[in-house]
Amino acid sequence: MKFLSRQEELMLLSIWKLDDNAYGVTIRKNVTDLTGKYWSIGAVYDVLDRLTRKGLVSTVTGDPVKARGGKSKRFYRITKSGFKALKEVRSLQQKAWVDLPGPELEKKSTS
Amino acid sequence: MTAKKFSPIYFALKMLKTIASAEDYDFAIGDLEETYLYMAETEGAKKADRWFWREVLKSLPGFVKNGLYRRTAMIRNYFKIAFRNIIRNKVFALINIVGLAVGMACFILITLWIRDELSYDKFHVNKDNLYMLTIIHSNDVVDPNVPYALAPRLADEFPEFVHHTRIYRLGNLRSCMFKSESGDGAPVMFYEDSIHLVDPSFFSMFSFPFISGDSESALQNPNSLVITDEMATKYFGNENPMGKVLTLNNRDDLVVSGVIRIPPNSHLQLDFIAPLPDRLTNDWNWRDPSYVLLDANASVAEVKEKIAGALSKHSPYPFADTLKVDLLPFTKVYLDFGRRTYVTIFSLIAGFILLIACINYMNLATACSANRSREVGLRKVMGAKRLELIQQFLGESILMSALSLGISLILVRMGLPLLNSLTSKQLTFYLLGSHAMYLYLFALVLIVGLAAGAYPAFILSANKPADTLKSSLLFKSKKSSFRVVTVVGQFVISILLIACTAVVFRQLSYVQNRPLGLDTSYVIKVPINSILLGSLGSYEDMLRQNPNILNVTAGQSVPFNEDYKTSGVEWDGKDPQLSPNMRYSIAYFDYIETFGMEVVQGRSFHRESAADVNNFLINEEAAKYMGMEDPIGKRLEFWGVEGSIIGVVKNYHHVSLHREIMPHVFSINPRNYRSLRFIFIKIAAANIPETLKYIRETTTTFAPSYPYEYSFLDQGVEDLYQAEQKLGKIFSAFAFLAVFISCLGIFGLASFTAEKRTKEIGIRKVLGASVSHIVMLLSKEFSKWILIANVIAWPIGWYAMHEWLENFAYRTGLDPLLFVFAGLLSFAIAALPVGYHAIKTAVADPIDSLRYE
Numbered sequence: 001m002k003f004l005s006r007q008e009e010l011m012l013l014s015i016w017k018l019d020d021n022a023y024g025v026t027i028r029k030n031v032t033d034l035t036g037k038y039w040s041i042g043a044v045y046d047v048l049d050r051l052t053r054k055g056l057v058s059t060v061t062g063d064p065v066k067a068r069g070g071k072s073k074r075f076y077r078i079t080k081s082g083f084k085a086l087k088e089v090r091s092l093q094q095k096a097w098v099d100l101p102g103p104e105l106e107k108k109s110t111s
Numbered sequence: 112m113t114a115k116k117f118s119p120i121y122f123a124l125k126m127l128k129t130i131a132s133a134e135d136y137d138f139a140i141g142d143l144e145e146t147y148l149y150m151a152e153t154e155g156a157k158k159a160d161r162w163f164w165r166e167v168l169k170s171l172p173g174f175v176k177n178g179l180y181r182r183t184a185m186i187r188n189y190f191k192i193a194f195r196n197i198i199r200n201k202v203f204a205l206i207n208i209v210g211l212a213v214g215m216a217c218f219i220l221i222t223l224w225i226r227d228e229l230s231y232d233k234f235h236v237n238k239d240n241l242y243m244l245t246i247i248h249s250n251d252v253v254d255p256n257v258p259y260a261l262a263p264r265l266a267d268e269f270p271e272f273v274h275h276t277r278i279y280r281l282g283n284l285r286s287c288m289f290k291s292e293s294g295d296g297a298p299v300m301f302y303e304d305s306i307h308l309v310d311p312s313f314f315s316m317f318s319f320p321f322i323s324g325d326s327e328s329a330l331q332n333p334n335s336l337v338i339t340d341e342m343a344t345k346y347f348g349n350e351n352p353m354g355k356v357l358t359l360n361n362r363d364d365l366v367v368s369g370v371i372r373i374p375p376n377s378h379l380q381l382d383f384i385a386p387l388p389d390r391l392t393n394d395w396n397w398r399d400p401s402y403v404l405l406d407a408n409a410s411v412a413e414v415k416e417k418i419a420g421a422l423s424k425h426s427p428y429p430f431a432d433t434l435k436v437d438l439l440p441f442t443k444v445y446l447d448f449g450r451r452t453y454v455t456i457f458s459l460i461a462g463f464i465l466l467i468a469c470i471n472y473m474n475l476a477t478a479c480s481a482n483r484s485r486e487v488g489l490r491k492v493m494g495a496k497r498l499e500l501i502q503q504f505l506g507e508s509i510l511m512s513a514l515s516l517g518i519s520l521i522l523v524r525m526g527l528p529l530l531n532s533l534t535s536k537q538l539t540f541y542l543l544g545s546h547a548m549y550l551y552l553f554a555l556v557l558i559v560g561l562a563a564g565a566y567p568a569f570i571l572s573a574n575k576p577a578d579t580l581k582s583s584l585l586f587k588s589k590k591s592s593f594r595v596v597t598v599v600g601q602f603v604i605s606i607l608l609i610a611c612t613a614v615v616f617r618q619l620s621y622v623q624n625r626p627l628g629l630d631t632s633y634v635i636k637v638p639i640n641s642i643l644l645g646s647l648g649s650y651e652d653m654l655r656q657n658p659n660i661l662n663v664t665a666g667q668s669v670p671f672n673e674d675y676k677t678s679g680v681e682w683d684g685k686d687p688q689l690s691p692n693m694r695y696s697i698a699y700f701d702y703i704e705t706f707g708m709e710v711v712q713g714r715s716f717h718r719e720s721a722a723d724v725n726n727f728l729i730n731e732e733a734a735k736y737m738g739m740e741d742p743i744g745k746r747l748e749f750w751g752v753e754g755s756i757i758g759v760v761k762n763y764h765h766v767s768l769h770r771e772i773m774p775h776v777f778s779i780n781p782r783n784y785r786s787l788r789f790i791f792i793k794i795a796a797a798n799i800p801e802t803l804k805y806i807r808e809t810t811t812t813f814a815p816s817y818p819y820e821y822s823f824l825d826q827g828v829e830d831l832y833q834a835e836q837k838l839g840k841i842f843s844a845f846a847f848l849a850v851f852i853s854c855l856g857i858f859g860l861a862s863f864t865a866e867k868r869t870k871e872i873g874i875r876k877v878l879g880a881s882v883s884h885i886v887m888l889l890s891k892e893f894s895k896w897i898l899i900a901n902v903i904a905w906p907i908g909w910y911a912m913h914e915w916l917e918n919f920a921y922r923t924g925l926d927p928l929l930f931v932f933a934g935l936l937s938f939a940i941a942a943l944p945v946g947y948h949a950i951k952t953a954v955a956d957p958i959d960s961l962r963y964e
Contacts, residue, residue, distance in 0.1 A: 024142035025149075041146070042170035045139050061138070067148060069124065071141025 004089045008056070010034065011047045012086055015057060015076045023062070023073040024048075048076065056082035120147070120160065123167055139170070185499075186506075192486070193507045200482075203475050204511075206859040210852045211515035211563070214468030215555060216522035217848050220530055221461035222551075223523075223538045228454050231376045231445040236318045237404055240273075241441035242411075244401040246422065249433040255448060256398035259391040261436065262310075264425055265418055271409035274312035277401045278379075279387050282306035286639045286788040288817055289383070290358045291346040299346050300818040302638040305382035306359075313384065316404045319377075323353045324369025330386045335368035337384040343370050360641055361816050375537060378445040395426045396679065402441065411438065428678070433690065452918065453838060460842070463604050464849045469563040470597045471856035472508060476567035477594060478863045480574070488576035500572035508564025512556045533841050566593065595896065598860065601853040602900030602937055603907070608846035610908040610933035611915075614925065618916060619839050621923040622832055627671050628763025630707035631824040633799075637790045637806065639665060642814035644784060647699070653809050654792060659802040662793040665699035667786045669827050670706050673765045680776060681748040682737050693733065693774040694765060695749070697786040700779060703728065703760060705793045713743040713758030716779050724780050725754035731762045733774035752780050764921070767831055771920040791824070850940060857893070858944035865889060865948040872952050873960035882953045889949035890942065897941055901934040908933070 004012070014030040015022040028044045051057045062073040078086075127140055143166055151159035197204040235241060244262060246254040262275040281287060282304035290300035314326035314337075321329070322340055329337050336357060343352040352367045359365055365385060373380055391397070405414060415438055422431040439447060446454065487500060523540055531538055541548070643650050651663045667675065673696060680691045696702065703715045711731065716723045727747050734742045742756045762772045794802045803821070810819050872885055909925060916922040952960070 024138060025145050028142070028146070040169045041139055041142055041166055042173050046173070065141070065145075067145055068141035069144040071137050071144065073141065074138040 003092065004056075004085050007047050008051055009086065009089055011044075011051060012056065012078055012082055015078055016086075020075075022076045025073075027076070051076075051082070054081075055079060056085055120163055123163075127167065143167075143170075189503050189506055190510070192503075193510055196483070196507075200479065202862065203479065203859055206855045207472050207475055207511055208515050208518065210468045210471045210855045211512055211559065212518035212522060213848055214464045214852055215512075215515055215519035215559065216526060217464045217845055218461045218555070219519060219523050219540075219552075220526055221457050221464075221845070223527075223540060224530065224534060224536070225454055225458060225461075227376060227536055227538055228446070228450060231378055232442050234318065234374055234376070235316075235441070237316060238442050240405045240407050241316060242403050242405060242438040243441055243444050244403060245437045245439050247435040247437050253437070253439070253447070254398075255400050255439075255444070257401050257436070258396065258398050258422075258426065259394040259401075260425070261395075261421065262401040262403060263392050265403070265421060265436075269414065269417060271406045271414050272403050273406050274316045274404040275401065276310035276313045276316060276403075277387060277391070277399060278381075279308035279391070279399055280306075281308055281385075282383075284786060286360075286644075288360050288638070288640055289346065290361065290816075290818075291355065292358070293347060293350070293355045301345070302818060302820055303382060305380065306385070307381045307383065308385050308387035310387055312404075316402060317379070319371040319373055322370040322372055323351070326369075329369035330384070332366070332368065333386055333388070334363070334365050335386060336365035337369040337371055338367055339382055340370055340372050342382050343367075362641075395428065403438070405438075414438065428690065431690075452915075456842070457845075460608075460845050460849070463608070464845065464852065465559065465562075467601050467604060467849055467853045467856070469559060470601050471852065471859065472511065472563035473566050474594050474597055474856055475859045475863070476504075476508070476564070477570050478860060480567065480571045483571060484574045487571055487574045488578075491574075491576040497572050501568045504568035504571050505561060505564045508567070509556060509560030512560035512563065515559075516552060516556050530841070533837050533844075535837070594860075598857070599896050599900045599903070601856060602897055602941070603904045605850045605853045605940070606900055606904035606933050606937045607908045607911070608849050609936050610904070610930050611912060612843045612846045613929045613933060614908075614912045614916070614923075615839050615842055617923050617926070617929065618919065619832070619835055622768045622835070622919070622921070623829075625764075625768060625921060627828070628708065628761060629670055631671065631828055633796055634705065634791055634793050634824040635803070635806070635821050636669065636824055636827070637792065637810060637819070637821050639787050639790055640814050640817040642817065643790065643810070644787060646813060647784070650790075650809070650813050653813070654806065657802060657805045659795040659798055660792055660806070661795055662701050662705040663790065664701040664705040665784075665787045665790050666702060667697045667788050669789070669824060670696070670702075671764060671824075671828055672767060672831055676773075677750070677776075679750045682739075683746050684738070691774075693736070693776055695776045695778065696765075697783045698777050698779050699784075699787065702777065702779070702791075705791050706763075708763055709761040710758045711761045712741075713756070715758055722754075723757065725752055726757045727754055728758045728760050728777040729756055730760045730772070730775040732772050733776060734759050736774035747776070749776055749778055749780075750783070752778070752782065768921045769919055850937075854940050854944065857941050858948075861889075861893065861945040861948045864892075865952045869952060869955075869960045872955075873957040876953075876957040877961070882950070885953035886946065886949040889952065890945050893941055893945045894938070897934075897938050900937070901930075905930045905934070 010031055011027065014027050014034070018026050018030060024041065024044060027048070028039055028041060031044065032039050048057070052059060056079060057076045058079050060075045060077065062075055064070050064072045124140065124144065127143075143163070147159050147163050150162055232238065243255060244257045244265075246257055248254060259277055259279075262272075262277055266272040266275045286302065287304065287306050288300060288302050290298050292298040309330070311330045314329055318326075322343075324337070329335060338346075338352065338357075346352070346357065347355055352370055355367050356364050357367060371384075405411065418436045418438070421436045422434045426434075490500060490503075527538060527540055530536075647665065654660050654663050667673070673694065675695055675697075677693060677695050678691050680693050680695075685691070700716055700718055702708075703710060710728070712734075713728075715728065716726070720726075727749060729737075729742060729747075737745075739745055739756075742759060745756050747754060747756050760775075760777065764772060765775060766773075792806060794806075806821065807819055868889070872880075872889075875885060875888075908930060912925055916925070
């Protein structure tokens with residue numbers, strides 16, 4: 001199985017964290033805050049669409065909201081395989097970091 | 112709270128909503144709006160605006176791409192289904208494609224022809240300001256020939272006339288011969304009749320391209336001569352013709368000062384052009400075409416008003432009051448004098464053929480709608496909107512028409528040489544390099560596709576899903592009154608075309624077989640020249656010494672196409688207000704006898720009677736016209752020569768049968784002998800080669816410095832009606848194709864109905880129905896349709912043909928049998944496919960037919 005990309009991982013974690021309030025605007029805000037980089041709406045949906053296609057998240061369409069020009073929100077929720085994929089990358093990461101000094105050490109040695 | 116109305120952002124949002132297919136990115140746009148409003152509140156409108164545009168720019172390509180992908184997904188499905196349908200119904204698809212392809216090919220060919228007809232005279236730079244001077248007679252007849260003095264007088268009087276030119280058709284008036292002695296061998300010489308004298312501004316008005324020389328200097332010298340490239344090759348081969356001498360009638364040396372090329376789509380086809388001497392400026396009698404170039408800023412209506420009365424003002428003749436001078440736009444001259452009818456007829460045929468092909472498609476598509484109703488039902492259940500289904504079916508018909516176009520282009524390529532040989536045109540069809548052609552073909556595909564597909568799309572998409580899906584076995588055979596109308600319509604057109612073709616051919620053969628009232632068989636025509644003219648008597652005597660030469664005479668033109676009109680005739684008791692409009696023959700002794708014309712009253716010209724050179728013969732029509740019960744011995748004045756009428760000639764056709772026999776005067780006065788252009792020699796049917804040899808030897812002995820040419824008059828009669836013959840052939844070819852296409856449609860419909868009733872017929876057979884009974888049953892409906900079509904087509908055809916025949920002064924009657932014949936033929940044509948299917952189904956084993964499905 002292919003592993004999650006970093007962006008996908010980030011997105012999934014945001015959705016997890018936002019729990020019941022995970023939709024385009026909040027997810028984007030969360031990722032922007034987290035990375036400190038500019039995320040366009042399109043970029044966010046690009047990843048979200050991919051996750052949906054892979055079946056890692058499920059979507060629920062909410063009621064139309066007036067503040068959104070009469071558009072509804074699409075809420076995201078992590079599926080079982082989504083959690084599984086998250087766990088996988090996490091354990092992979094941990095395994096890969098075993099026996100290595102932490103990132104702080106590396107920083108010291110180069111400076 | 113939403114974005115401000117009518118701000119750019121508001122519109123941008125609207126636009127995004129339409130581009131991004133609604134359900135797909137709804138929430139994304141919602142996000143955009145929500146974030147925008149939030150930002151506008153927290154961080155200020157300016158920053159929010161900037162952010163908004165940045166988002167729009169970034170996300171737009173994605174939206175468009177995704178939208179396209181989704182849309183093409185459906186289109187790809189449409190294509191797949193369309194091709195599957197073609198493959199499943201091979202016969203129907205073939206009928207549709209062949210019908211449309213043949214129809215389109217005919218349409219394209221006819222448009223090419225029409226385009227060429229309409230392109231006549233459009234290549235002149237001044238085309239919009241060029242006019243032909245015409246005279247409108249009191250009976251509304253438009254005369255293209257105007258007096259010589261008119262154009263110069265008008266030009267003097269009105270500053271609006273920038274240039275003017277008259278075209279003096281010298282070759283029509285005198286026998287003309289050109290000789291070139293520039294080569295090493297024997298002199299090259301030919302008789303020519305397309306010799307024209309023009310005013311010096313001719314080339315400033317018309318833009319015929321010069322190959323050598325230039326329009327400025329070409330007509331400057333009185334002895335200059337401009338020739339066409341064809342004539343240059345004829346007389347000088349590959350040598351440079353510029354500055355070479357061509358001798359006219361062994362007398363006038365003309366120097367070639369220019370070589371022009373006259374495009375085939377010019378109604379002026381002038382082989383030789385020479386400057387016109389000034390002496391005709393005061394001639395109000397002699398008439399030829401005149402053209403003028405108006406000032407671009409002049410108001411044509413005003414000019415017309417000013418010149419309308421010019422003839423009554425200037426012309427010395429009292430009758431000129433009844434004549435109105437008018438201007439005819441130069442680009443309309445070609446169409447207005449004879450071609451407009453043909454262009455209209457062929458446009459109609461082109462439209463009809465395309466219509467028939469479209470009707471085929473409509474009928475077959477709606478007939479098969481039952482087969483596709485389940486597809487439509489399923490699509491609807493899956494959420495297809497009606498508009499989408501209409502789009503699908505229209506797309507299918509456009510696809511069909513595009514496929515047909517491909518085939519029709521091949522057909523056009525094959526048919527073009529045929530059309531060219533029939534029309535004596537050089538039409539070309541190039542796909543590449545012509546945007547207009549692409550556009551035209553694209554429009555053709557679109558129009559045909561929409562015309563053919565609109566009705567089926569409407570019908571097919573109307574299926575109710577519940578009905579169609581409920582029971583697969585039970586589909587009601589809806590009586591489609593529309594289909595009846597279209598099939599009947601097709602047959603109406605077919606019957607019309609068959610009947611019209613029959614009438615056209617009948618009229619043509621009538622024209623060719625109608626006794627002209629004169630005998631042209633075994634008469635040969637030899638161009639005259641000044642030497643023969645000078646020694647006409649002795650030349651004639653010499654010829655007559657041969658026993659096989661039965662008669663000899665001379666004339667100004669062939670007797671069956673002698674279109675010379677005059678008003679210079681006076682007689683006792685003539686109404687002084689009357690402007691006589693009579694034809695005349697400048698003839699020689701034995702004119703009447705050579706052509707076997709009949710003298711019904713009085714006598715013919717006699718050599719023995721010296722006074723006869725001043726006397727006249729008239730035809731019956733003239734006697735009636737002059738109101739003379741007994742014209743013999745009455746005084747007549749013709750071009751100032753006074754004499755008496757000595758005889759009345761029985762009417763004969765002196766012009767083509769399009770036109771009526773007019774009053775006609777015959778004169779043999781030697782004063783006018785220089786107008787004689789041909790010697791006519793009646794020979795015996797025996798020993799023709801020897802007689803011809805004798806004539807040649809005699810003629811060349813008399814006039815060794817002139818060429819010798821001869822032709823049989825019968826050939827001339829044929830040539831006169833050749834154009835009509837060719838048009839008749841083209842007409843019948845297209846009529847045949849139209850009938851063929853509608854036949855294809857009937858074939859398709861017949862096979863469809865037969866197929867649909869397979870089971871019914873099986874059961875009928877099991878219950879004991881005979882084959883003939885079943886054939887009857889299946890053909891009954893079609894017979895009814897054809898009957899109705901006949902009832903509609905006959906009166907229309909009768910009316911149309913009646914109108915067409917009005918063009919001919921002498922015409923065959925409209926035989927009702929022709930229409931019966933057309934009806935029977937249409938019946939037979941329809942019976943073939945219908946009968947084929949009826950018999951095929953009827954003789955089929957009921958076991959097979961009942962097992963069907």
